């Protein structure tokens with residue numbers, strides 16, 4: 001078979017591990033693997049490139065996506081979508097593997113509805129796909145966030161400062177929740193409607209009263225301006241307060257052990273699905289087992 005592969009949207013640690021393992025397994029089984037560089041945009045621009053073993057060796061431990069990614073707005077247009085389908089057919093692609101988050105999933109569903117044989121791999125640091133317990137990249141992102149928060153805490157402790165760390169996740173609280181638990185945060189804010197300045201101040205006061213030297217606030221992105229909040233807390237309590245947005249180190253980090261293993265499991269399962277001619281499937285982890293679901297059910 002001639003199998004297309006692409007990564008779309010925000011990259012996620014573990015994408016390269018998947019690409020490497022899947023390509024090696026597929027080549028060994030006698031298939032051809034063709035990468036469409038820059039995701040769905042690559043389908044439109046016909047960026048097809050056949051992958052060799054050399055292309056995918058020594059990349060499994062790297063963050064990012066070696067076959068590039070984009071958030072393609074052209075793919076959302078009728079014309080762009082039509083061009084994408086034409087190029088899939090022009091390249092005689094028998095089935096297409098797509099890795100990415102919820103936008104990529106929507107694209108996979110559209111392609112599948114248009115008759116393309118698709119297998120979707122959930123790869124996003126946000127962990128915001130509800131049919132799977134874990135998305136590829138989430139564990140690495142949490143580890144990167146925790147590593148950063150631990151370091152920030154050391155300097156804040158030296159000066160007895162209050163600190164706020166904003167973590168990624170778009171609208172999903174999972175990175176914030178896991179990072180807050182792992183770093184024993186004083187306050188966790190995951191939803192705008194849950195936030196109360198008065199309550200934040202009283203919790204910080206209580207923590208300081210209990211002997212905490214550098215109270216911390218972990219907050220999901222897209223809720224409020226963390227730098228403004230730091231100023232307000234400092235003015236209210238007369239204690240030095242600093243804010244950081246941890247940002248892209250969470251996304252660009254190397255894949256954790258857990259994500260490397262998950263990538264290999266997803267790769268093996270994807271090839272099994274394709275070999276048994278099961279398409280229009282989304283792979284995920286349910287009850288700690290790798291399973292797949294029909295794209296139309298998601």
Ligand code: F6P
Nearest residue numbers: 010101124125126168169170251
């Ligand atoms: O979806 C992954 C993610 O890293 C989110 O956590 C974040 O909100 C977003 O992508 C940032 O996307 P971009 O780099 O396109 O601004």
